[in-house]
Amino acid sequence: MKKNLMLMLVLSIWGMLCSCSDSDKDPSEVPLTVSPSKVEFSAQGGSRELAVVTTAEAWTASSDAEWCKLEQAGDKLKLTVESHNEVELRAAKVTVKAEYAVDQIVEVRQSAAAEATLELSADVLEFKAKTAETKTITIETNQADVKIDTKDMESWCHVTLAEDKTSLSVTLDLNSEAARETTFKVIAGTESNNAEAEVTVKQADGSIQIELSSTEIELNSLGYRMLVTANLDVKQLQLTSNADWCKVEATDNGIVISAPTNFDQDERNAVVTVSDGKETSVEVKVVQTGEKLETGSIFNYNGQEVGVVIQNENGQIDVWALEEKEGLVWSTENKAISDLFYMESAQNMIKKVKQEENWQAKYPVFAYCAEMDEKTGMEGWCLPETDMNSKSPYHKIIANIKQLDAVLEQFGQGGYLNSSFNRKYYAKYWTCSEDQNSSANAYICQYGESKNCRVWGKGESNSKNGNFPTVLTRCVWSYKY
Incomplete structure (x- = not known):
């Protein structure tokens, strides 16, 4: 019994001595190093492995920042730092511990992000009212995060951001109302570091606006x-x-x-x-107006005086132009237009002429009458026929030359019956009639005392013998009502 008590006493004292020895152990006696002790990351973040050397059976590591993640693997400590978009540098501390060893501190620093930039290829877009269009804006930014803020944008405007976020497209609903305008924003970056730009979208007036050339x-x-x-x-x-x-x-x-x-x-x-x-x-x-339009009346159209009435009867009116032109040849072509020659009507002749390629250059006198169409707005000006047709405008002019001459005197254009040597008395005028004997000739007629018509070379405009100065061109307008 005494031996057992003695043994128990000895064991108890030994345990107490051992216990006091462990608690009094110096922590520096267990080596612990972490390399490197300072780590720097860019704003984009990344991962880095640290080497942990110790004789301790185990070690632990902790970070005082959520953005710095830790992962232990054998004698390695892997640091993973998230990307950030802050415009200020940020730092964290990683503490590595082992039993009976001095704690090791690793300083982790992450660079500040670049200040957000944003450039758009256009900040104003203009659209037509009733044409479907898509317009594109290119986006240049140093930020990965790009979004469109449409909270203030009208519903008729539609914006689509490209998958790569380098451009956006805009389409509009067609507009049948007054001109309209809306805006949206492009935002690049995060809440703490971003740049934004406003885009104005304009659409033209789509309401019906009737504008007339005259009221x-x-x-x-x-x-x-x-x-x-x-x-x-x-x-x-x-x-x-x-x-x-x-x-x-x-x-x-x-x-x-x-x-x-x-x-x-x-x-x-x-x-x-x-x-x-x-x-x-x-x-x-x-x-x-209600004026009489009889032989000798001045014919007005669209507010301007354009001619003098030759005759108005049987549902047809004929008007002789108040202007004429010198120096025009009948044609530059040595060929016949009609197989009916002088029997062809004036309207049929001009239709046949217009079927020719480049007819304005080939038939100057007919081109001049077409210019009268444009100038007056009255369609159908043409050369008169010869007096061989008793119903032709030329015949009507001759029959009423005294009366017409008096009217034209008011415009400084009379003198057809003046016996003195002047241009009007001796002037000849082109007709639309060709010579039945020669394709190179057409008829010219005189309106003065010598009421005659004769053939003349289509390519000639001046007199060969000087008896009268030139062949003139004056057109006639006829209309059935």
Whole structure:
């Protein structure tokens, strides 16, 4: 019994001695090193392995920052640092511990991110109202994160950011209303470091706006049509007249307004309304005069004096132009246009001429009459026929030359019956009639005391013998009503 007690006492004392020895052990006696002790990362982050050397059976590591992640693997400590977009440097401490060893501190530093930049190829986009379009803006930035802020953008505007975030495209709904505008923002970067740019989107007025070439027109007593052009397809518009006598029609060229004859009657008025069928409309005021249009009357069209009436009977009016041109040859071509020669009508002749390639250069006198169409707005100016046709304009001029001569004197153009040696008395005028005996000739006629017609070389405009100075060109306009 005494032996057992003695043994227990000895064991107890030994345990106490051992215990006191471990607790008093110096921590520096266990080696612990971490290499390297300082680590730096760029703003993009990354990973780095550290070497941990110790005789301790185990070691631990901890980080005081969430953005610095740790992973232990054998005698290695892997640091992984997340990317960041802060404009200031940031730091963390990693502590490595082992039993009976001095704690090792690793300093981790991460560089500041570059300040966000953003450049757009355009900050204002302009769109048409009724044309489907897509417009693209290129994006240049040093930031990976790009987004579109559309909270203030109207719903008719649609923005799509490309997958690579280097561009965006904009499309709009078609506009049938007044001009409109909206904005959106492009933001590059994060909340703490970003750049933004505003884009303004404009769309043209899509509401119907009717613009006419004229809103006041005057028709003479003949009622010959007047053309009014518009900025829209007139066939899509509604055209109405408040007077039965005032006719309005939509054509490929524009709005044609016309009236029946109003000879020797009072002036009359009408209003033509051009409308989109909704809220927009424009009124055209129409006045038709009631003067007599008889032989010797001055013919007015679209507010200008264009000719003198040769004759007005049997539903047809003929007008002799108030202007003429010198020095034009009939043709540069030594060939016949018609197989009927002088029997061909003036209108048929000009139709045949226009079938020729480059006819304006080949047939100058006919080209001049076509210019009269453009100048006056009256279609159908042509050369008169010869007096061989008793119903031709030339025959009507000769029959009324005294009266016409007196009227033209008012414009400084008379003198056909003047016996003195002057240009008018001796002048000859081209007709549309060709010589039946020679394709190189056409007929010219004189309007003075010597009422005759003769053949003349198509390529000649001046007299060969000097008896009269030149062959002239004066056109005639005929219209059936």
